[in-house]
Amino acid sequence: MYRTPRTKTQIKVLGDKISIExxxxxxxxxxxxxxxxxxxxxxRSYYKDRKEYLRVMRHEVIHAICDSLGIQLDHHTEETLAxxxxxxxxxxx
Ligand SMILES: [Zn+2]
Numbered sequence: 001m002y003r004t005p006r007t008k009t010q011i012k013v014l015g016d017k018i019s020i021e022x023x024x025x026x027x028x029x030x031x032x033x034x035x036x037x038x039x040x041x042x043x044r045s046y047y048k049d050r051k052e053y054l055r056v057m058r059h060e061v062i063h064a065i066c067d068s069l070g071i072q073l074d075h076h077t078e079e080t081l082a083x084x085x086x087x088x089x090x091x092x093x
Contacts, residue, residue, distance in 0.1 A: 002050045004043050011041070013064040036063035059086035 034056040062082035
């Protein structure tokens with residue numbers, strides 16, 4: 001198990017400050033590993049391993065970038081983009 005870092009409460013995405021919140025209850029209710037909503041990334045308190053945590057972070061950051069750029073993709077296209085990039089990029093965060 002990998003414990004989500006408690007010290008990272010914010011990330012800058014294209015100059016915008018995005019909050020990072022750990023909220024297991026919200027994610028459980030939504031049946032999601034991570035959620036980006038209203039300039040906040042919601043994460044679970046634990047992930048399978050560090051790799052999975054980074055994948056989820058990258059995925060949600062892509063949603064934040066789309067929001068920041070004002071890209072209006074349909075839901076399916078944005079999910080495909082976030083899914084693909086999150087699995088392709090391997091830099092650390
Ligand atoms: Zn997504």
